[in-house]
Amino acid sequence: MAAEHPAYPVGLRLTGRHTVVLGGGQVAQRRLPALIAAGADITLISPSATPSVEAMADAGELTWHRRTYADGDLAEAWYALIATSDPTANAAASAEAERHRVWCVRSDDADAATAWTPATGHSEGVTVAVLTTEAKGRDPRRTAAIRDAVVEGLRDGTLVAPHHRTRTPGVALVGGGPGDPDLITVRGRRLLAEADVVIADRLGPRDLLSELPPHVEVIDAAKIPYGRFMAQEAINNALIEHAKQGKSVVRLKGGDPFVYGRGMEEVQALAEAGIPCTVVPGISSSISVPGAAGIPVTHRGVAHEFTVVSGHVAPDDERSLVDWPALARLRGTLVILMGVDKIGRIAETLTAHGKPADTPVALIQEGTTAAQRRVDATLATVAEAVHTHEVKPPAVIVIGAVAAMNPVHTD
Numbered sequence: 320m321a322a323e324h325p326a327y328p329v330g331l332r333l334t335g336r337h338t339v340v341l342g343g344g345q346v347a348q349r350r351l352p353a354l355i356a357a358g359a360d361i362t363l364i365s366p367s368a369t370p371s372v373e374a375m376a377d378a379g380e381l382t383w384h385r386r387t388y389a390d391g392d393l394a395e396a397w398y399a400l401i402a403t404s405d406p407t408a409n410a411a412a413s414a415e416a417e418r419h420r421v422w423c424v425r426s427d428d429a430d431a432a433t434a435w436t437p438a439t440g441h442s443e444g445v446t447v448a449v450l451t452t453e454a455k456g457r458d459p460r461r462t463a464a465i466r467d468a469v470v471e472g473l474r475d476g477t478l479v480a481p482h483h484r485t486r487t488p489g490v491a492l493v494g495g496g497p498g499d500p501d502l503i504t505v506r507g508r509r510l511l512a513e514a515d516v517v518i519a520d521r522l523g524p525r526d527l528l529s530e531l532p533p534h535v536e537v538i539d540a541a542k543i544p545y546g547r548f549m550a551q552e553a554i555n556n557a558l559i560e561h562a563k564q565g566k567s568v569v570r571l572k573g574g575d576p577f578v579y580g581r582g583m584e585e586v587q588a589l590a591e592a593g594i595p596c597t598v599v600p601g602i603s604s605s606i607s608v609p610g611a612a613g614i615p616v617t618h619r620g621v622a623h624e625f626t627v628v629s630g631h632v633a634p635d636d637e638r639s640l641v642d643w644p645a646l647a648r649l650r651g652t653l654v655i656l657m658g659v660d661k662i663g664r665i666a667e668t669l670t671a672h673g674k675p676a677d678t679p680v681a682l683i684q685e686g687t688t689a690a691q692r693r694v695d696a697t698l699a700t701v702a703e704a705v706h707t708h709e710v711k712p713p714a715v716i717v718i719g720a721v722a723a724m725n726p727v728h729t730d
């Protein structure tokens with residue numbers, strides 16, 4: 320087909336409409352998920368299929384006829400994807416599609432096709448679809464790269480597309496991850512880029528704050544004056560006040576908002592004030608900081624459980640809610656947050672209740688940041704190691720056999 324005119328872009332609404340896919344190989348495997356997502360009534364005609372395509376058939380997402388193409392297969396179709404490894408069958412099917420006026424994509428001959436599949440991506444209710452203008456100039460890598468640039472830019476806020484719909488004022492409680500700015504979620508980063516006000520903790524991806532546009536008001540949570548209130552109450556009030564002014568507020572927290580992040584207290588305060596609130600989970604330091612130091616919190620045959628514990632109060636403190644004797648009996652990994660100051664008393668309590676004194680311990684300070692460092696010890700030596708190596712918060716403490724694991728297999 321001559322293609323001196325550009326293709327006409329259109330969005331097909333295939334829900335419930337008969338769609339035929341010829342061939343069950345890699346091309347079908349790549350295209351089928353979008354057809355399934357579009358709700359198409361898919362018939363696959365192919366003597367064989369890849370395991371992934373077969374799984375789609377097994378799951379009832381399409382109907383599979385295990386045979387080669389036969390004339391008449393496209394008669395009732397609204398849309399067809401021709402992707403067999405047999406050029407003769409492809410040409411015959413393509414001719415049938417033309418006869419029946421069925422729009423058809425051909426994997427082997429874009430020039431002979433009546434439709435082209437764009438490189439597509441999605442961002443916040445928008446589909447980005449990129450097409451090459453002419454068959455001769457088709458460059459799938461370039462269209463995919465343009466798609467990626469647009470979608471990534473929309474997601475991380477580097478490409479600003481003004482919203483003409485009204486933005487919902489309210490608060491997003493965003494888990495910022497352990498500190499490396501690359502370890503925030505895509506959603507968190509986008510909300511940050513759209514915020515009017517950001518109230519941030521000391522921990523978390525502080526580097527991201529310097530990238531925010533100048534009109535964004537960045538407030539350090541630690542510096543909110545609290546006078547007659549508790550610090551947390553003052554933060555809750557600041558969230559409520561800014562949201563009441565109709566602003567989009569991001570409460571940026573280190574790690575995950577619900578892991579020692581007081582996230583629920585803020586959710587409750589906002590609910591009481593009638594302010595809409597959304598929670599965006601984050602990568603918690605309890606797993607990611609050990610991981611960044613090469614420590615898996617579980618390992619087959621070594622640790623079948625890991626327990627995350629707060630060490631902010633000593634084991635004999637009446638405010639402690641932790642059952643330390645029970646933890647001493649566990650065989651898996653203990654991960655202690657906020658425990659640097661009390662690690663000596665914690666180690667004594669664990670050994671007093673039966674945990675071997677030579678149990679490996681690793682302390683990882685400022686994990687995932689440029690300042691990350693690791694100190695190794697045992698339960699018997701950890702108090703001294705913290706002192707000698709001047710380990711300071713924030714640090715994650717890992718207790719258990721996984722702390723002594725080596726990437727080089729030594730069994």
Ligand SMILES: C[S@@+](CC[C@H](N)C(=O)[O-])C[C@H]1O[C@@H](n2cnc3c(N)ncnc32)[C@H](O)[C@@H]1O
Pocket residue numbers: 497498522523572573574575576577578579580602603604605608655656657658683684685686687688712713714715
């Ligand atoms: C108040 S808790 C907040 C935890 C956070 N919500 C999370 O999910 O990671 C603060 C503690 O998390 C740990 N922590 C957070 N970020 C860390 C990092 N980058 N390196 C080491 N420890 C970290 C430290 O134990 C610190 O004292």
